[in-house]
Amino acid sequence: MRYLTGAGLIMLAGVVWSIQGVLIRQLDEAGSWAVLFWRSSGMVPVLMLWIGPGNVLPALRQVGWAGVVGGLGLVLAFGGAIVALQSTTVANAMLLFSASPFFAAVFGRVLLKEPVSLPTWGAILLALVGILVMVGGIGQIGGGQVLGTVAALISAAGFAAFTVAIRWGHVTDSLPVVLLGGIFSAVAGAVAALIAGQVLVVPPFEAGLAFGMGVVTLTGGMYLYTKGSQAVPAAQATLLSLIEVLLAPIWAWIFLSETLSANTALGGAVLLAAVGLNAGFGLRGAQQN
Numbered sequence: 001m002r003y004l005t006g007a008g009l010i011m012l013a014g015v016v017w018s019i020q021g022v023l024i025r026q027l028d029e030a031g032s033w034a035v036l037f038w039r040s041s042g043m044v045p046v047l048m049l050w051i052g053p054g055n056v057l058p059a060l061r062q063v064g065w066a067g068v069v070g071g072l073g074l075v076l077a078f079g080g081a082i083v084a085l086q087s088t089t090v091a092n093a094m095l096l097f098s099a100s101p102f103f104a105a106v107f108g109r110v111l112l113k114e115p116v117s118l119p120t121w122g123a124i125l126l127a128l129v130g131i132l133v134m135v136g137g138i139g140q141i142g143g144g145q146v147l148g149t150v151a152a153l154i155s156a157a158g159f160a161a162f163t164v165a166i167r168w169g170h171v172t173d174s175l176p177v178v179l180l181g182g183i184f185s186a187v188a189g190a191v192a193a194l195i196a197g198q199v200l201v202v203p204p205f206e207a208g209l210a211f212g213m214g215v216v217t218l219t220g221g222m223y224l225y226t227k228g229s230q231a232v233p234a235a236q237a238t239l240l241s242l243i244e245v246l247l248a249p250i251w252a253w254i255f256l257s258e259t260l261s262a263n264t265a266l267g268g269a270v271l272l273a274a275v276g277l278n279a280g281f282g283l284r285g286a287q288q289n
Contacts, residue, residue, distance in 0.1 A: 006231030007240055011275070013224035014243035020217050021248045022255050023209060024085055030206045031198035032083045037189030038200075038207050040078065042214020043182035043222075050223075051175055059176040066169020067177045073165060074181025075188050076158025078218075080151040087148030096152035098131045101239040103160035108234035111168055119281040120236055123274045127242055130270030133263055163234045166226065174226035181222075182214070239275065246271045 027035055051059050060067065084093040101124045108114040162181070166174050193200055201207075229237040246268045252258040 001227070001231040003231050006228040007236075009224045009228030010232060010237055010240040011243045013221040013228065014241045015247060016217055016221035016224065017241075018244040018247035019251055020213060021085065022251050023213055023217070024082070025252075025256060026209060027206050030202040030210060031193065031196070032079075032086050033189045033193035033196060033198050034200050034202050034207075035082050035086075035189075035210050036079050037186055037193060038202070038210035039082075039214040039218060040182045040185035040189060042211040043219045044179065044186065044214075046215050046219045047175055047179040047182060051179065056176075056179070059173065060180065062173075063171050063176045063180070064169060066165050066171055067180050070162045070165035070169075070171075070174070070177040071180030071184050073158045073161030074178065075184045077155050077162060078158075078181070078185045079188060079192075080153075080155025080158060084148045084152035084155060087151060093148060093152045096149060097156050098128060098242060098245055099153060100156040100160045101127070101242070103157045104163050104234040104238040107160055107164040108167070111164055112234070114167075114233050116233075117281070119277070120233075120239070123277050123281065124239055126277070127239060127271050127274035130267045130272075130274060131242075131245060133267030133270060160234070160238055163229055163237055166229055167234055172230070174230070175223065178219070178222045178226060182219075242271060243275055246275075 024035070030038070048056055063070075081093070081097070084096070105116045105120070105124065109116055162177070165171075166177060171177060190200060192198075202210075225237070225241060228240075232240065249258070249268070
């Protein structure tokens with residue numbers, strides 16, 4: 001796969017994921033762990049069908065320990081994101097999610113010996129500036145509850161770990177890794193709900209919506225992202241996926257009538273510029289190699 005194709009798939013994944021914030025806002029009675037359980041449960045049958053019922057076990061064996069590490073990373077990414085969005089402001093959560101490229105750059109450098117170029121570091125810093133502008137400044141980092149802040153950082157680290165694990169294990173077909181993530185997350189959601197005293201039996205609409213998110217937005221986005229990340233270094237892949245951060249407040253403005261401030265528009269423009277520059281530098285490097 002060529003770099004430009006991979007970058008396009010990753011950005012499309014960010015577009016698909018960006019609608020999830022609006023959908024999660026429709027869930028009033030379901031607790032975080034119930035949402036994790038139902039959404040993850042929606043992923044599993046779709047991924048098994050894509051892989052092929054008779055090919056599931058061989059495919060899981062083939063990804064090996066890299067698949068296990070990547071799957072556990074997705075548990076942190078999925079669970080942390082849900083807890084963060086239900087425990088702190090969207091702005092605070094989105095800002096902290098943007099730490100994922102930093103985690104990916106460090107993990108990739110340490111585990112994969114992937115060099116992180118100065119242009120990529122510059123694009124990461126520019127993206128951070130854009131997101132800071134979107135949420136109204138660095139003082140907003142502590143504006144939410146401690147639980148939400150920590151959960152968002154865990155989510156960012158988990159997603160970076162998943163991205164790096166795919167490249168570390170030289171996984172050519174990463175759908176089994178996502179399947180493991182879905183299975184692990186469903187189990188983790190059920191166990192955490194039991195410990196926290198939350199019920200998994202929620203109103204049918206909310207259970208169906210969470211399940212549908214797993215089937216469509218989460219699975220579809222993960223498919224696009226995992227395919228694209230095979231051709232894009234870890235730090236660049238997570239940076240390109242930040243298109244989700246740019247679009248999420250726009251969907252909230254359109255569908256939930258949330259205010260789209262001047263800061264959001266300006267910061268979004270800076271973030272979009274960072275994503276575009278990162279893609280351009282990556283394409284230029286790929287053409288030179």
